[in-house]
Amino acid sequence: MDYQLVAEGLEFPEGPIALADGSVVLTEIKGQRLTRVAPDGRKEILVETGGGPNGAAIGPDGAIWITNNGGSFEWLDTQGLTIPGPTPASHTGGMIQRYDLATRELTTVYEACEGRRLIGPNDLVFDRQGGFWFTDHGCSTPEGRKFGGLYYAKTDGSMISRQRDHLISPNGVGLSPDESVVYAADTQLGRLWAFDIAQPGVLAPPPGFAPGRVVHNLEGYQLLDSLAVEASGKVCVATIINGGITAFDPSGSVEHYPFPDLVCTNICFGGADMTDAWITASSTGKLYKARWPRPGLKLNFNA
Numbered sequence: 001m002d003y004q005l006v007a008e009g010l011e012f013p014e015g016p017i018a019l020a021d022g023s024v025v026l027t028e029i030k031g032q033r034l035t036r037v038a039p040d041g042r043k044e045i046l047v048e049t050g051g052g053p054n055g056a057a058i059g060p061d062g063a064i065w066i067t068n069n070g071g072s073f074e075w076l077d078t079q080g081l082t083i084p085g086p087t088p089a090s091h092t093g094g095m096i097q098r099y100d101l102a103t104r105e106l107t108t109v110y111e112a113c114e115g116r117r118l119i120g121p122n123d124l125v126f127d128r129q130g131g132f133w134f135t136d137h138g139c140s141t142p143e144g145r146k147f148g149g150l151y152y153a154k155t156d157g158s159m160i161s162r163q164r165d166h167l168i169s170p171n172g173v174g175l176s177p178d179e180s181v182v183y184a185a186d187t188q189l190g191r192l193w194a195f196d197i198a199q200p201g202v203l204a205p206p207p208g209f210a211p212g213r214v215v216h217n218l219e220g221y222q223l224l225d226s227l228a229v230e231a232s233g234k235v236c237v238a239t240i241i242n243g244g245i246t247a248f249d250p251s252g253s254v255e256h257y258p259f260p261d262l263v264c265t266n267i268c269f270g271g272a273d274m275t276d277a278w279i280t281a282s283s284t285g286k287l288y289k290a291r292w293p294r295p296g297l298k299l300n301f302n303a
Helices: none
Strands: 003-007 013-018 024-028 033-037 043-048 053-058 064-068 075-078 081-084 095-099 106-110 121-126 132-136 139-141 144-146 148-153 160-167 170-175 181-186 191-199 213-217 223-229 235-240 244-248 254-258 264-270 276-281 286-291
Touching (some): 033 053, 064 132, 095 121, 121 223, 181 223, 244 264
Parallel strands (some): 053 121
Antiparallel strands (some): 053 064, 064 095, 064 121, 095 106, 132 148, 223 235
16 A cells, blocks of 8 residues: 655654644644644644543534543653553543634543543544544553443533443444444454444443454454544554554454554544545654545544
């Protein structure tokens, strides 16, 4: 696949949003900021978020919504690559933030669900009703892990619901084109989950003992990160170790598209025909653009 370098010098980029003007807004997790990258690669800092801004998406209000893990990683320099390490002892939890593009105001909307602090919010996607699904990745501890979950929330701050609990390390999240399924990628398991939706914001009961349906488990040691869905229904998940993007068909087949970074973390689609794809290559701090072989799914809201 042909691709071009759009920008470099980013501090662990993630959460790309393809805007209508051709620019890309993304998070810099290590840099603790939201950044706009122009088509010519110029960078503009929009806001310092603190913590660890990870996923980002345009909401029905035109604002940028951010899943912030609260600074759940120490940062390691490994052979010149920036690698997320263990969770520091200072970490107390994450949050859902809202950044208003017009007023440039940053607010925190959610920090807890049902009296329990969010651990490490990771990625989010808005449905047609204007609510959003988001993953909480959990975090590491000296003894092991705090597990994560899959949540649904409304933008007015009135409702947040934990729809699946005790997931190992949920990361990327996306909706099927008909919004009957929410997909979540589990980093440590190298697994793509499918969760059937009973009604907006509510999952159907799980099948037996499993929390959801397994679309596919990657072979060997491969890790999964954030994702975007194609118009065809394929789920494109950024892949770590086997650096690149893995496209999962809902039937279970997969195809891999390599990019030059062991830690590719996300992909988004845009352009007039939705076949422009931007990929965050995080350990080298770069943003790439490619022509994808199939159009991406147009998101419900954009700016």
